[in-house]
Amino acid sequence: SAVISQKPSRDICQRGTSLTIQCQVDSQVTMMFWYRQQPGQSLTLIATANQGSEATYESGFVIDKFPISRPNLTFSTLTVSNMSPEDSSIYLCSVVGGHGTEAFFGQGTRLTVV
C-alpha cells in the first residue's frame, strides 16, 4: 500500500494569487495523478505527472494555469495560478499501484478563493 501526505489540507486565498499543493508518497511510484473536485461534483482528472517528463494534461486544463512539478518518484506539486472563485474546489493527488489493482488518494486540499 501507499500512504500519501497532501498539504495544505485547506486554504483560503485571494483571487489573482497562486497556491502550490504538495503531495508526498511513502514509496516510489511512476505516475501520480492530480484531480479536481468542484463543489457537489465528481472528480475530474487534471493531469498525469511522470517523473522526468512533462505532465500530461487533460482536455480543458493547461500548464499555464496548473503547472505541475515532479522532481522525483515520491513527490509532486500542483500549482493553481492566478486564482479566481471558480477554482474553489477540492484538489486531490493519487497514485496507482500494481496494474491498477490499488489506488490511493491524498487527503485532499480544500481551496476557497475569495
Place this chain on the structure above:
Amino acid sequence: AQKVTQAQTEISVVEKEDVTLDCVYETRDTTYYLFWYKQPPSGELVFLIRRNSFDEQNEISGRYSWNFQKSTSSFNFTITASQVVDSAVYFCALYNFNKFYFGSGTKLNVKP
C-alpha cells in the same frame, strides 16, 4: 469511450434500512477494474472495493455487498442495515489504461 453513470443523485433512508447504490459503466475494453469509494464530509476518499473485469463473483464485507454483472455492465453496491455513519457521497469508478473514470456520485443520507 469510457463512462460511469450513477443515476441516483441523492438517496435518503432511515437507519436500519437496506439501500442499493447503482452503477452502470461503459467500456469497449475487456480488461478493466471497477472501484467504489466513500467520501465522507471531511473530503477524503475511502477505498471500499476493487473488482477486475474477469471476476464476476459477488462480494460481501460485513454490511456491504457488491453485485457485478458484466451482462448489464453494472456494479451495484448494497448497504444492509444502514447506519448514520454511512452518510457520505459514494463514487463508482472505472479504471483502465492508467486512468480513472468516476461517476457523478450518489449522496446517501441515513437518518436516525
